[in-house]
Amino acid sequence: xxxxxxxxxxxxxxxxxxxxxxxxxxxxxxxxxxxxxxxxxxxxxxxxxxxxxxxxxxxxxxxxxxxxxxxxxxxxxxxxxxxxxxxxxxxxxxxxxxxxxxxxxxxxxxxxxxxxxxxxxxxxxxxxxxxxxxxxxxxxxxxxxxxxxxxxxxxxxxxxxxxxxxxxxxxxxxxxxxxxxxxxxxxxxxxxxxxxxxxxxxxxxxxxxxxxxxxxxxxxxxxxxxxxxxxxxxxxxxxxxxxxxxxxxxxxxxxxxxxxxxxxxxxxxxxxxxxxxxxxxxxxxxxxxxxxxxxxxxxxxxxxxxxxxxxxxxxxxxxxxxxxxxxxxxxxxxxxxxxxxxxxxxxxxxxxxxxxxxxxxxxxxxxxxxxxxxxxxxxxxxxxxxxxxxxxxxxxxxxxxxxxxxxxxxxxxxxxxxxxxxxxxxxxxxxxxxxxxxxxxxxxxxxxxxxxxxxxxxxxxxxxxxxxxxxxxxxxxxxxxxxxxxxxxxxxxxxxxxxxxxxxxxxxxxxxxxxxxxxxxxxxxxxxxxxxxxxxxxxxxxxxxxxxxxxxxxxxxxxxxxxxxxxxxxxxxxxxxxxxxxxxxxxxxxxxxxxxxxxxxxxxxxxxxxxxxxxxxxxxxxxxxxxxxxxxxxxxxxxxxxxxxxxxxxxxxxxxxxxxxxxxxxxxxxxxxxxxxxxxxxxxxxxxxxxxxxxxxxxxxxxxxxxxxxxxxxxxxxxxxxxxxxxxxxxxxxxxxxxxxxxxxxxxxxxxxxxxxxxxxxxxxxxxxxxxxxxxxxxxxxxxxxxxxxxxxxxxxxxxxxxxxxxxxxxxxxxxxxxxxxxx
Ligand code: 26V
Numbered sequence: 001x002x003x004x005x006x007x008x009x010x011x012x013x014x015x016x017x018x019x020x021x022x023x024x025x026x027x028x029x030x031x032x033x034x035x036x037x038x039x040x041x042x043x044x045x046x047x048x049x050x051x052x053x054x055x056x057x058x059x060x061x062x063x064x065x066x067x068x069x070x071x072x073x074x075x076x077x078x079x080x081x082x083x084x085x086x087x088x089x090x091x092x093x094x095x096x097x098x099x100x101x102x103x104x105x106x107x108x109x110x111x112x113x114x115x116x117x118x119x120x121x122x123x124x125x126x127x128x129x130x131x132x133x134x135x136x137x138x139x140x141x142x143x144x145x146x147x148x149x150x151x152x153x154x155x156x157x158x159x160x161x162x163x164x165x166x167x168x169x170x171x172x173x174x175x176x177x178x179x180x181x182x183x184x185x186x187x188x189x190x191x192x193x194x195x196x197x198x199x200x201x202x203x204x205x206x207x208x209x210x211x212x213x214x215x216x217x218x219x220x221x222x223x224x225x226x227x228x229x230x231x232x233x234x235x236x237x238x239x240x241x242x243x244x245x246x247x248x249x250x251x252x253x254x255x256x257x258x259x260x261x262x263x264x265x266x267x268x269x270x271x272x273x274x275x276x277x278x279x280x281x282x283x284x285x286x287x288x289x290x291x292x293x294x295x296x297x298x299x300x301x302x303x304x305x306x307x308x309x310x311x312x313x314x315x316x317x318x319x320x321x322x323x324x325x326x327x328x329x330x331x332x333x334x335x336x337x338x339x340x341x342x343x344x345x346x347x348x349x350x351x352x353x354x355x356x357x358x359x360x361x362x363x364x365x366x367x368x369x370x371x372x373x374x375x376x377x378x379x380x381x382x383x384x385x386x387x388x389x390x391x392x393x394x395x396x397x398x399x400x401x402x403x404x405x406x407x408x409x410x411x412x413x414x415x416x417x418x419x420x421x422x423x424x425x426x427x428x429x430x431x432x433x434x435x436x437x438x439x440x441x442x443x444x445x446x447x448x449x450x451x452x453x454x455x456x457x458x459x460x461x462x463x464x465x466x467x468x469x470x471x472x473x474x475x476x477x478x479x480x481x482x483x484x485x486x487x488x489x490x491x492x493x494x495x496x497x498x499x500x501x502x503x504x505x506x507x508x509x510x511x512x513x514x515x516x517x518x519x520x521x522x523x524x525x526x527x528x529x530x531x532x533x534x535x536x537x538x539x540x541x542x543x544x545x546x547x548x549x550x551x552x553x554x555x556x557x558x559x560x561x562x563x564x565x566x567x568x569x570x571x572x573x574x575x576x577x578x579x580x581x582x583x584x585x586x587x588x589x590x591x592x593x594x595x596x597x598x599x600x601x602x603x604x605x606x607x608x609x610x611x612x613x614x615x616x617x618x619x620x621x622x623x624x625x626x627x628x629x630x631x632x633x634x635x636x637x638x639x640x641x642x643x644x645x646x647x648x649x650x651x652x653x654x655x656x657x658x659x660x661x662x663x664x665x666x667x668x669x670x671x672x673x674x675x676x677x678x679x680x681x682x683x684x685x686x687x688x689x690x691x692x693x694x695x696x697x698x699x700x701x702x703x704x705x706x707x708x709x710x711x712x713x714x715x716x717x718x719x720x721x722x723x724x725x726x727x728x729x730x731x732x733x734x735x736x737x738x739x740x741x742x743x744x745x746x747x748x749x750x751x752x753x754x755x756x757x758x759x760x761x762x763x764x765x766x767x768x769x770x771x772x773x774x775x776x777x778x779x780x781x782x783x784x785x786x787x788x789x790x791x792x793x794x795x796x797x798x799x800x801x802x803x804x805x806x807x808x809x810x811x812x813x814x815x816x817x818x819x820x821x822x823x824x
Contacts, residue, residue, distance in 0.1 A: 010052040012094055017101035020048040033105075039176070042085070042112045045102060046179040049088050053221040054182065056092075056230040056823075063823045064143050068306050070315060070818045072144040072811070073299055074134070075292065075329060076322035078127030078271070079148050079233055080155075081119040081220075082641030084180045085112070086479055091139070091223040093497075117173055118640050119180070120154035121235075123275040124557045125667055126361050128641065129439075129804075130322055132667075135472040136808040138224030138231040139501060141820040144808075147295035149287060150181075150218045150235035153270040158599050158638045163744075164615030166600055166608050168273075180220055181235070187217035189297040190241060191290050197381035203345040203389050204338045207382035213264045214239045215294035225474050226497040228823045236294045238267035274601045275557045276367040282375055289380060292329040300336060310341055314354035318816035321358045321433070324369045324425035330356060330432030331386040339382070345389070357815045358433040359467070360426065361664050363446050364561065370422040373415070387414055387423060394431055398458060412454050430455050435815050437465045440665035440686040442706060467811055468689055469665040470804035473503050476671045481649035483525040484675065484796075491518065504800030513793045523789050526652070526676055533650035537634065543622070545632055549591035550781055552680075553647055553672070554655040555639055558600040558607040560754065561662040566763050567596070567655055568614055570770055571621070571633055572733045572742075578627045586630060590782040593632045595647070597639035609751040611635065617742045644668070651677030652788075653700070653777055657770070659761045660684045661706030670802040676792040680773055682766070686802075694798040698791045702773035703766040712765055716758060723756060723764050730755075730767040 011017045024044040025033045031040055064071065089095035099109040122128060130146065137144035156168040195210025220233040240261035249257035266283070267290050303313055321327060330352060337348035362368075377384045391414040402408055414431070416422040430436055430452060438444030444466030448456050456464055478485040478500055489496045492508030499505040512518035530547040537545055554567050571594050578589055596614050600607035618633040636643065654672035656663070656679055663685040673679060673690055681687040682703040691699040704712060715721075724731040734752055738745055755763050781788050800806075812818050 010055055010092065010094075011048060012097060014097050014101045014104070017048060017094075017097055018104055020051065021045055021101065021105060024048055038107065038111055038115050041102070041105065041107045042115050043177075043179065045098065045109075045112055046085055046116075049085060049092070049094075049098075050179050050221075052092055052094070053088060053223055053230060056223060056228050057182075057219075057221040057232065059228060060230045060823050061232070064821060065305075067821055068316070069143055069821045070318065070816070072137075072142065072318045072320060072816045072818055073295070074130060074137075074144060074146045074320050074322060075295060075326035076127070076130040076146060076148055077288070077291065077325040078122030078322075079119075079130050079134070079146060079235075080122030080124070080127035080641060081131045082475070082645070083113070083116040083118055085116050087135070087475055088223055090474055090479055091135075091225040093226060117176075118154075118642050119173060119178075120171060120640060121148065121151050121271060123155060123271070123273060125665070126275075126323060129469055129667060132470065132472040132475075132804040133808055133811075134222045134231060134233060135225070135474060136470070136804040138222045138229050139227060139472075139474070140805050140808055140812075141224065141227055141229045141822045142231075142808060142812050142818065143821045144231055146222075146231075146233035147291070147298075148233060148235050149268050149271075149291050150237045151268055151271045152237075155271060155599070155640075156273055156602065160611070160615060160635065160637045164612040164619075166611050168602050170270075182219040182221070184217040184219055187298070188239075189215045189294045191215055191293045193286065193289070193379055195381065197385055199382075199385045203386075204342070205335075205382055205385060206339065207335070211260070212241045213267060213290060214241050215290060217294075217298070225500060229821075234295070234298065236268065236291055238264055238290060240264035273599070274603075276362055276364055276559060276561070277601060277604070278367055278369050279603075280370070280372060280375070282379065285371055285375065285379060288325055289328050289332075289383075292326050292332055295326075296329055296332050296336065310337070310343060311347065311351065313351050317355055318818060319356050320811065320815070321356060321429055323359065323361045324429050327358075327369075327425045327429045327432070328380070328383065330428055331383040331390070334386050334390070335382060338386075349390075352432055354434055356429075356433040357811075358429040358436045360436065360438050360443075360447050360451075363443070363451055363664070364662060368451070369425040370416060371425065373421040373423060376423055384423075387428065390428070390431060391415060401458060408454055412458070426451065427455075430459075433463075435463055435465055437467050437815070438664065439467065439469045440689060441466055441468060442661070442688055443664040443685060446661060446706070465814070467807055467815070468686060468801070469667050469670070470802050470807035471667050471670045471674070472804045473500055473674065475645070476648065477674055480645040481525070481529065481675050483528060484522075484649065487521055487525060488796075501805060503803035503805065506800060507797050509793060510797040513790050513797070519786065519789045519793070522676070522793055526650075526792070529649040529675075533646055536646055537636070540636070541634065543632070543634065545593045545634075546591060546629075549593045549632070550652045550777075551593050551595065551650055552653050552655070553595045553651040553677070554657075555595070555597040555636075555644060555647055556666075556668060558598045558604075558610055560606060560761050561658050563657050563659065563761055563763065564596060564598070564610050564614070565751065565755070566657055566766065566770060567594070568610070568617060569730065569733050569763070569767065570774060571631075572617060572736065573729060573771060574774075575621050575624075575627055575631055576733070576736065578630050579624070586626075588782075589630045590778040591630050593634065595634050595636060597636040597643060597647070599639060606751055606754060609748060612744075613737070613742070613748050613751060616744065620742050644671070648672055648677075649675045651675070652781065653678050653680050655679075656681040656685070656687055657703070658682055658684050659709060659766075660704055661709050662761070663687075670799065673795050674799045674802065676796050678777075678788075678791060678795060680777060690799075690802070693801055694795040698795050700773045700777055702769040704762060704769075709762065712762055713760065716760075726764045727767045729771065730764060 021044045024047040028047050102109045154171045159167040190212045197207045199205040215236040218235045222231040244257045244261045337343040438447040448464050534545045534547045614635045621633045648671045654677045656669040660682050665686040680700045
């Protein structure tokens with residue numbers, strides 16, 4: 001294939017690959033080839049692949065520069081990449097050749113692949129989505145770069161203590177050199193903080209003094225699948241502007257001498273481990289400004305190299321804001337244009353509002369970013385002036401359109417009144433953007449009718465759209481489930497390199513849904529994946545699970561809105577029900593293995609209690625000989641992208657059970673369904689669109705709808721009904737937990753009280769409906785196994801829409817107005 005054979009030496013043949021590996025052992029690693037361990041072999045292989053990536057990277061960037069097309073930039077504080085080697089080999093089309101070369105040298109390529117550490121520069125959905133979008137942009141030949149931070153410590157490692165509590169350990173992922181990055185020590189920008197700002201009558205100004213920190217670029221090549229196009233993620237590392245303070249050094253005060261250089265380096269030390277929860281820390285705001293300022297300076301420098309007049313900036317540049325985290329890019333671009341480029345304010349604002357797009361990923365109020373004005377003023381005095389100027393003009397326009405509506409003005413202002421005042425980043429992102437979108441139909445609808453309602457009335461609805469999320473089928477089907485991928489290829493008679501880039505083509509397997517031979521092969525793939533997971537469970541937890549049992553999986557961040565507790569209470573119900581049966585009756589029970597995994601934010605008390613309760617309930621259930629054959633409950637520690645790659649292909653059902661209206665989209669729901677696991681879910685996020693595609697009869701829906709949630713919360717507050725009345729089954733289970741049956745009764749009271757008292761997430765209202773859905777699952781799985789397989793086949797076949805290729809093309813065509821630029 002063409003994309004494999006670069007003119008200047010992407011390694012495609014076994015001898016040249018082997019030669020290069022040995023060469024890297026001896027030179028790059030400075031080691032002897034004859035006593036090499038797996039880690040050394042991994043390093044040498046990675047460096048050989050890195051060479052391949054760099055050749056394509058260079059060719060692509062040269063091609064983009066020469067053609068000077070409009071480019072898109074994806075600004076994201078998180079890129080949850082996972083491992084790179086396997087994906088690079090797949091996308092380059094060289095996996096077989098490498099496998100053979102590595103074998104010749106006495107190693108197994110799968111072992112090397114598994115020895116790689118995850119790049120975990122993200123919390124969850126938002127960061128993993130960014131990683132899928134980069135893969136899709138390169139694969140679809142869309143000229144796009146990601147911009148982010150090069151955190152020295154990624155997402156913390158999760159340990160589970162003997163009492164079941166989550167413990168956190170740092171993730172020093174860079175301690176063994178990272179072969180997947182290219183340091184660009186010559187690409188640097190100075191970024192200012194603090195200091196003094198002056199503003200003049202034309203709304204231009206000067207910002208001076210304060211402290212400067214240097215941003216240093218590190219590039220991560222992103223190969224497209226079955227194309228030479230290789231995109232880029234540019235990650236910034238902070239460094240002190242001057243090595244250290246020589247005066248203090250000479251005076252013998254060594255601590256003082258390195259103080260400011262340490263504080264500069266602290267900026268990119270660590271990823272904030274909060275997901276869907278805002279904490280107003282100065283260091284976080286510093287990270288946001290450091291990253292947006294460096295990225296914009298870099299984008300501006302690239303634009304200026306084209307020698308186009310500044311008003312054509314939006315014809316060559318589209319910048320997508322991944323949530324509000326990079327919203328400072330809006331006042332920063334204004335500052336560059338007005339203060340540095342001397343563009344009149346009005347023209348500058350026109351440029352800005354043609355350049356940016358804003359994606360919202362949550363409507364949870366506690367996740368909406370607001371910064372205290374005093375903190376902001378101290379750190380970014382000039383940007384505060386600019387924000388005040390934007391706000392002033394905007395409020396005048398609102399007043400003109402809706403005269404006398406003081407409350408509307410107060411709601412829409414960039415400044416929230418109070419002591420202190422706050423800056424509302426979502427409002428700023430809306431004002432500064434050409435288009436705003438949510439991440440699934442229901443979510444985008446909620447954005448338009450709740451948090452941004454006033455803005456829709458003001459701007460009109462055409463500014464507010466939807467792009468339903470997607471996932472890359474390269475990692476989330478071909479890499480994690482090669483047997484299913486091969487089965488699809490042989491069944492639909494279309495080459496893998498075609499259907500993996502046009503996922504709608506997998507519909508072809510529908511022809512075989514009634515074919516017994518195909519059903520058997522399909523079921524055998526699932527079984528093998530479950531056995532692979534069972535082996536992992538045995539090796540990590542020492543627990544033996546029966547791969548013939550139903551595997552029921554809920555893996556995602558631990559959060560009240562995602563309702564892991566609802567699942568757990570359902571498991572306790574199942575346990576008590578089985579226990580109440582006679583040994584004879586038990587023989588008819590559908591066997592289940594229920595698996596949880598996920599991290600809790602270190603400061604999120606209730607989420608951490610949830611983990612502790614899961615672990616302790618598991619301890620009791622798994623030790624009970626009456627039920628052991630029928631029910632196993634597991635909490636797998638340290639959930640990660642790599643662990644997801646093992647879990648996703650092995651589910652019979654997976655759970656996506658957020659309170660309706662709270663989960664913006666979800667993306668693991670797409671991954672599980674694409675791999676033949678059925679969904680138990682609420683009518684929320686992308687669950688709805690998955691059901692539209694695969695057929696509602698193939699999804700186990702339950703629970704109240706988003707439209708009624710507010711009314712129910714009102715009832716909770718003003719006409720509360722005791723749990724005993726609403727759901728006797730639930731009341732009994734809560735009492736069992738309170739009675740100490742699962743240990744430490746008093747420890748769990750705060751968690752149980754969230755349900756007994758305000759029950760904000762409606763567990764009491766949805767519990768019985770949840771049990772009914774689970775009963776349907778049990779009935780169909782145990783009584784109609786063929787029917788189950790057919791549902792599973794049909795689901796896979798209908799998942800074409802959820803490729804991130806579709807999503808990235810929607811952004812390209814409808815939001816950025818950019819086209820493919822193929823490297824020949
Ligand atoms: C927000 C914040 C708030 C400030 C402090 C730290 C922090 C860190 C991350 C976030 C992002 C929250 C939004 C988020 O992750 N949303 C998820 O986005 C997924 C991709 O669109 C979507 O599938 C999930 O449903 C949604 O929860």
